[in-house]
Amino acid sequence: MKFPILLDIQSAFKTFTRNKARSFLTTLGIIIGVASVIATVSIGQGASASVQNAINALGSNLLIILPGSSNIGGVKTGFGELSTLTLKDAKAIRKLPAVKTDSANIRMNEQVIWRGNNWATSIMGSSSTFPVIKNWPVTNGAFFNSQQVNTAANVAIIGSTVATQLFGLMNPVGHIVLIHNVPFKIIGELKTIGFNAFGQDQDDIVIIPITTMMEKVAGISWINIIMVSAKSKQDTLSAQNEITALLRQRHHIPPHKPSDFYVRNLTQIAQTAGSSAQIFTILLAAVAAVSLLVGGIGIMNIMLVSVTERTKEIGIRMAVGAKKNDILKQFLIESSVLSLFGGILGIGLGIGISDLISIITPLKTILTIEPIIISIIFSVGVGVFFGFYPAYKASNLNPVEALRYE
Amino acid sequence: MNDLKKNNGGGDIVINLEHIGMIYKTGSINYEALKDINLTIYKGEFFSIMGASGSGKSTMMNILGCLDKPTSGKYFLEGMDVSKLDKDQLAEIRNKKIGFVFQGFNLIQRLSVIENVELPLFYAGIPHKEAVIEAKDALRLVDIDENKENNFPNQISGGEQQRVAIARAIVHNASIIMADEPTGNLDSVRSSELMSFFKKINEERNVTIILVTHEPVVAAFAKKHIIVKDGHIVND
Numbered sequence A: 001m002k003f004p005i006l007l008d009i010q011s012a013f014k015t016f017t018r019n020k021a022r023s024f025l026t027t028l029g030i031i032i033g034v035a036s037v038i039a040t041v042s043i044g045q046g047a048s049a050s051v052q053n054a055i056n057a058l059g060s061n062l063l064i065i066l067p068g069s070s071n072i073g074g075v076k077t078g079f080g081e082l083s084t085l086t087l088k089d090a091k092a093i094r095k096l097p098a099v100k101t102d103s104a105n106i107r108m109n110e111q112v113i114w115r116g117n118n119w120a121t122s123i124m125g126s127s128s129t130f131p132v133i134k135n136w137p138v139t140n141g142a143f144f145n146s147q148q149v150n151t152a153a154n155v156a157i158i159g160s161t162v163a164t165q166l167f168g169l170m171n172p173v174g175h176i177v178l179i180h181n182v183p184f185k186i187i188g189e190l191k192t193i194g195f196n197a198f199g200q201d202q203d204d205i206v207i208i209p210i211t212t213m214m215e216k217v218a219g220i221s222w223i224n225i226i227m228v229s230a231k232s233k234q235d236t237l238s239a240q241n242e243i244t245a246l247l248r249q250r251h252h253i254p255p256h257k258p259s260d261f262y263v264r265n266l267t268q269i270a271q272t273a274g275s276s277a278q279i280f281t282i283l284l285a286a287v288a289a290v291s292l293l294v295g296g297i298g299i300m301n302i303m304l305v306s307v308t309e310r311t312k313e314i315g316i317r318m319a320v321g322a323k324k325n326d327i328l329k330q331f332l333i334e335s336s337v338l339s340l341f342g343g344i345l346g347i348g349l350g351i352g353i354s355d356l357i358s359i360i361t362p363l364k365t366i367l368t369i370e371p372i373i374i375s376i377i378f379s380v381g382v383g384v385f386f387g388f389y390p391a392y393k394a395s396n397l398n399p400v401e402a403l404r405y406e
Numbered sequence B: 001m002n003d004l005k006k007n008n009g010g011g012d013i014v015i016n017l018e019h020i021g022m023i024y025k026t027g028s029i030n031y032e033a034l035k036d037i038n039l040t041i042y043k044g045e046f047f048s049i050m051g052a053s054g055s056g057k058s059t060m061m062n063i064l065g066c067l068d069k070p071t072s073g074k075y076f077l078e079g080m081d082v083s084k085l086d087k088d089q090l091a092e093i094r095n096k097k098i099g100f101v102f103q104g105f106n107l108i109q110r111l112s113v114i115e116n117v118e119l120p121l122f123y124a125g126i127p128h129k130e131a132v133i134e135a136k137d138a139l140r141l142v143d144i145d146e147n148k149e150n151n152f153p154n155q156i157s158g159g160e161q162q163r164v165a166i167a168r169a170i171v172h173n174a175s176i177i178m179a180d181e182p183t184g185n186l187d188s189v190r191s192s193e194l195m196s197f198f199k200k201i202n203e204e205r206n207v208t209i210i211l212v213t214h215e216p217v218v219a220a221f222a223k224k225h226i227i228v229k230d231g232h233i234v235n236d
């Protein structure tokens, strides 16, 4: 029966507490490596969660139709290709069986003019349920109601960026602006929500009833985005197919030619975001590997010094009966405890940095248990790996020579 | 062998060296430190080895203590041929049978007095609680008080350090103690004090003691004497 490993660990601790400054400096590489892993992983997870939230906020049945060729083979039709979607396309899509009737949004870019000021922004045609669906309330005035949608009223809800650009500090509600030469009365201002995860200013928008958009503004204009909801989550694929078939037919595209529009569902958008998060993770892993390697070399270096310094001690231990493996184990435990200690300090530092980022920046970092567990396993692994050579050297000393060492 | 036994009144043979030779190789130079050593030591003997500096005393002690292997000859320790054993097997023999006391004290400075004494028991795999009790017993035998147990080696005197080394040598009930100039760093009063502990252990516990020394006063504590000269035993 061998002594419990706890005693070895305890004696390893004694070694380090007698040389605190050196132990700390030795593990600095591990501390920094682990701290940067913890901090960057928490940033990465925070960022990808906010992208996911932004995508989920769009509603899970959402389909987005964009102009442009899908770019698979085929000859591009040239400059005008971005103007392929029309208001009539949008109207037709709303009538498809798998598409929810009350949910279409149409977006186009237009100038908004108030007296001498004008501002180019995104005009969105939507329904009266917009504030509820998007969880985006009006803070000043009121959103348009369903009756105003049915009668295609000339009313507009203004985003805070547009309000500031046109009205400065004035209250925009009640003023009349011109959009596409049509007068609109501003009846409400949206709450400021800032930039989304893709870096777009979400407050740079004006919302008008979808009917007004279709009948009075869009006219013959091209539309740059149509957003519709499928009737249910199960219907998204059939809605996508119906839309594709309908638009190809309306645009007279022969079967062998690529479409001049995209239809994307939420899963596809999330996948794109997910794959960039994966690249980010791989980069992080590379940084972590390099810093842990550097930390490990630091540990190996100091363990080699320690073996030389303690040659006499090793000789004494061998004289009283320590076998090769006993010496090997002793130094391996020392190097692992040292790097584990560095790992734990690094985790503490990493959590601190992550919390600090949450406090001083808008990004909410997310800490999970996995990177912490992996860091602990990794730092012990680094200790064992880089401690092996010094420990092996120690265990192979000749007892007579080791005892003679001064 | 039987003749030898009779000569000593029938005691057991602990050590038997047959034609032991030791050649040190440094580069292309071979140095013959021991030449054809034949020696028999019985259980419970107090044995001194004297000789000039460089005569080969420490070389002989290293072989006797299983720290080094001879380049020729056979070494029987309690009847077992140990000249063919590997490093780990020798470590086990040292742990079970041999205790060392060196000139330079050779205590581990980072460990407390009692931890130093526990060390052979640690490597023997004896549970910590038991080891503490045995270490305390060994320390009491060499008159080290409880209140000094937790001191570090640099917090006790040279004489006390050497007594701690004796305690470490006997803690695992070694049958042989190898002491290579144990009084080398002590004044004459401390020397004879220390020697009285060796004598006590030899008499009370029947431990075989092999002592290397330069000083006749110290050698006088032993009951048998040999002199080594140029790698030979010249006087018995």
Ligand SMILES: Nc1ncnc2c1ncn2[C@@H]1O[C@H](COP(=O)(O)OP(=O)(O)OP(=O)(O)O)[C@@H](O)[C@H]1O
Pocket: B024, B025, B026, B031, B033, B051, B052, B053, B054, B055, B056, B057, B058, B059, B060
């Ligand atoms: N590792 C070694 N390599 C080469 N020569 C050695 C080695 N160890 C000892 N010697 C030589 O062997 C001879 C005997 O050395 P040893 O240490 O046994 O002498 P000693 O009798 O103990 O001397 P002292 O009384 O000074 O301690 C010396 O000449 C020494 O130089």
Ligand SMILES: [Mg+2]
Pocket: B057, B058, B059
């Ligand atoms: Mg010597």
